[in-house]
Ligand SMILES: Nc1ncnc2c1ncn2[C@@H]1O[C@H](COP(=O)(O)OP(=O)(O)OP(=O)(O)O)[C@@H](O)[C@H]1O
């Protein structure tokens with residue numbers, strides 16, 4: 001038989017062709033022994049024809065773990081019901097495995113029984129490893145894209161979405177499967193939505209970059225039809241065709257926080273003015289009260305004296321003086337009423353998480369401060385909890401303390417500001433300390449006096465207002481003596497709730 005087929009092949013054109021082609025050509029007899037092993041096989045395996053011919057293929061060419069599978073396939077081939085295609089490893093002479101994709105054929109005897117197996121194979125080792133590498137790099141890239149905290153979306157030239165990262169799913173509410181194949185306009189609210197095609201065409205025609213390569217603040221649209229602000233950065237790359245890539249960051253929370261801080265700042269300024277007016281009115285009333293009282297009693301005394309002397313129009317003079325006294329009294333009364341009115345500002349208390357209130361105040365007070373080299377440490381006690389307080393007023397107090405500290409550290413080298421909260425003996429304490437210039441005993445005595453300031457730009461009402469606010473909270477504001485330079489203030493607020501409102505008297 002063997003001779004038969006070899007004779008058929010021997011010297012023929014067919015045999016020469018088989019020797020020259022790059023394809024692997026092996027012929028096995030019905031026992032699995034190699035009877036033909038072309039040049040391509042020799043080159044790939046490292047075995048010469050002499051070494052291969054007459055040996056069972058699984059005795060030298062097949063990887064141990066594949067021997068069984070190869071034998072089973074061989075049996076099926078000889079039984080005539082063979083899989084036409086088969087992939088397995090060849091163990092080369094130097095031990096390196098190669099992956100071969102086989103196309104098999106069974107050659108029959110004259111009596112029709114399978115006599116030879118003809119296998120033609122291609123070495124796909126390189127292709128496979130390239131595919132594997134490509135697959136790996138693709139899945140690696142996908143993991144990066146999915147891990148990105150910014151949403152990443154790619155589209156083709158027409159705006160058809162090609163990929164939609166996990167974060168994109170989160171912020172837009174669409175599943176990747178819903179978004180793919182749809183146009184980017186799905187995510188764009190009007191009026192930009194209608195113009196988007198125009199924008200794209202304009203860019204494709206003119207190459208003029210309005211958006212590409214730039215970061216912009218725009219509005220986006222989620223699946224619920226809600227608009228939200230995003231920071232959008234777009235770019236393009238070429239992967240056979242032009243691909244647009246967008247990096248999108250949801251800015252709603254950030255903008256809401258900024259807005260909230262802005263609101264609080266405005267409220268604080270407003271409250272600050274009202275409180276300041278109250279303090280100013282109180283102080284004016286106090287300053288004016290004494291001279292007015294004195295003027296009234298002096299005028300009264302003159303009127304009494306005049307009764308004892310006789311002169312023309314004496315009664316007129318006395319009556320004018322009495323009117324003067326009553327006008328002065330009226331002025332005093334107006335001032336007193338004004339003071340009462342200004343100070344009758346109510347403190348609106350409700351339960352607040354003190355740490356949260358403090359954190360917000362710090363954020364506002366520090367705007368612009370960190371650039372000035374102030375090193376800030378916050379140490380908020382985990383068990384602090386809630387207190388009944390007027391948030392705006394308490395924040396005003398904390399902000400003034402922090403600003404005072406920052407002012408006091410302007411000319412010192414070591415600028416350390418420490419803000420901490422703690423719960424101690426029925427009180428929540430907020431402590432603000434600094435490494436500034438501190439104050440002398442004489443300054444210390446006057447800290448809480450309205451209009452006492454050592455600053456050129458200061459009004460000197462910060463601590464005075466703070467004191468009245470803290471008093472209205474049944475709390476205490478104290479200065480702590482420290483060994484080192486700097487100042488330390490502690491605000492003590494009672495834990496738990498009490499009257500909804502208390503008059504700030
Ligand atoms: N941390 C501090 N270190 C040193 N001195 C301080 C500190 N805090 C307050 N002072 C002194 O107390 C004075 C009064 O402070 P207060 O906050 O009442 O008014 P101000 O800061 O001068 O002006 P403003 O009305 O703008 O707050 C300050 O001028 C300063 O001399």
Ligand SMILES: [Mg+2]
Nearest residue numbers: 400404462463
């Ligand atoms: Mg101040």
